[in-house]
Amino acid sequence: MKKYLTLKNILIFVISLTIILFVYNDYFLYKTPILKINNIETTVEGYGSYNEKYYNQKITGVIKNGNLKGKIITVNNVTSTSGVNDEQIHKRSELFIKQSNNNIYSIIGVKRDKYIAILAVLFIDLIILVSGIQGVKTLLSLFVNIIISALAIFVFQSNADRLNLLLLYIFVSMIFIITSLFITNGNKTKTYSAIISSIVSLLVSFGLSYLIINIHGRDVTIWTMDYIEYVRDYENYFYVCILLSGLGAIMDISITISSSLNELIDKNFKITKKALLKSGREISKDIIGTMSNVMLYTCFTPIVPLAFLAIKNNMPLMRAINYYGEIELIIVLCSCISIVLAIPISLYISTYILKKYKKEVVK
Amino acid sequence: MIKLLSLIFLILLLIVGKKRGFKTFITFYLSIFLIMMYLTFMKTGLNAIFLAIIICLLATLVTLFILNGSNVKTKSSFISIVFVLLLVTIITVFIGNSANIQGFSLESIESIGYYSHDINYDMTNVIIGMYLICTIGTIIDTSISISSAMYEVHENNPQLNKKELFVSGMNVGKDILSTTINTLYFALISSFIGFFMWFYSVSFDFLSVSKSFDQNIIQLLLSFIASIMIIPITSYISSIMIMKNKK
Incomplete structure (x- = not known):
């Protein structure tokens, strides 16, 4: 066990944990208001064909960022058993919302960045643990490729008529x-x-x-x-x-x-x-x-x-x-x-x- | 068009790979058939995650045993793949259920517009199953490369012990890993190009709420993670099985 408790591994662990904790609390990075859920009341709304059930979720929560920070609001969400084009909201999800009228809010999406961060951190840690310096090179090459891809799209979009x-x-x-x-x-x-x-x-x-x-x-x-x-x-x-x-x-x-x-x-x-x-x-x-x-x-x-x-x-x-x-x-x-x-x-x-x-x- | 391309693929395979090339062609079409089976059985209402695991195991059997025959290399690969598949399933089910990745996104609403959404089947499981089947190709590829190389190392240096054999497997894995990550990145990048072009034409803050982008990136990361996890597991299991085989 002692073999794994090196300074490098402890450092990797601490950095990973910090990144995940940061993404769990990164509300200030977004302009769109984010709702942290306190309570969900689910009621059956009706039935569709093939035994499909429709539910209405009454979601109460507190806004975490922007000028509405700290405000407690309620939004409605219609969902179904299949979820082809809707989402069943859990208590641990966080939502992006939009203020349409004075006090009417609607959901525009779910905040998924923390799950992506967990996966990304897991990927980076695994590649460094398994592959060492070669892994760092792989990450570097991946990073450079992503930058080139983004640049290429940028160049195309700004000169689309000529290119x-x-x-x-x-x-x-x-x-x-x-x-x-x-x-x-x-x-x-x-x-x-x-x-x-x-x-x-x-x-x-x-x-x-x-x-x-x-x-x-x-x-x-x-x-x-x-x-x-x-x-x-x-x-x-x-x-x-x-x-x-x-x-x-x-x-x-x-x-x-x-x-x-x-x-x-x-x-x-x-x-x-x-x-x-x-x-x-x-x-x-x-x-x-x-x-x-x-x-x-x-x-x-x-x-x-x-x-x-x-x-x-x-x-x-x-x-x-x-x-x-x-x-x-x-x-x-x-x-x-x-x-x-x-x-x-x-x-x-x-x-x-x-x-x-x-x-x-x-x- | 598909027929013509398949024909050219077959001819090239026969020229370059001869008998092995023909086996490759058979495996390729059996894999497409497996994905079709997956859709057919899902329609009957069976659980999508359970089905996806079955399909992945069948895919592994087909690819390993048709292409490489039944021997200690393929057997140790198969056992390693079962372990990794279980680990990946646990991660995918956790992410899939927490991150609300089910169904389609706002951007693709046009393409699903004419269908009834009342299908009485949990779309979360469909997406989780899709992620699992997506990763199986790269898991098989990495695993068989490592176990074959370890077998060669053992043949040439029979005096190596289990631990040294494990280390040589890990070294082969490290070499393969960077090219595998590259292959996966480029295989999935074209969906990102379209996404970013869409992204330029709408408002900037939309990145935060695009489900489709999140789905793609989760798929990419899961494939990366699976292709790393298979390396130590195959090295370990192959080192045990190759040593046992010797006795």
């Missing part, structure tokens, strides 16, 4: 590749070969997807995508989703291949190109299967709630999947195609670069 969304994102993805691989792997030959392999794989596989979609004709309805009506260059938004979804997987494959070939050369500097390619092929066969499943489960499953609502409303299963899952499935398939293409591309590029530029390690 092509797709071209902007092709440029941005190259920056993503360079920064993420550099931060996590450092200035080494294998990093350069992974960067070049990723960029080539990305361009080739995206080019192929673009070609297939255009040859086949764009008969997909992109209007089922989230927020599509708010995207200014919506024609290209679909392509940007395809471009970005597979990007992480491409980087994953090129760095895996480049690292393992690097290891092989380190162990035996005189290894031939042919032998390298052969071992590389064996390694990569193990990756394809599980990688394409990661893409499928991560990107395709989010259609479940909408498809479920549709089949509960008697839409046939296949039609619901086709309607709500088509775009997602196309995106997943395009990413899978780029995963498969990235393997031979990275193999050849890494073999060439590592063989040519890598210097022998002196033992």
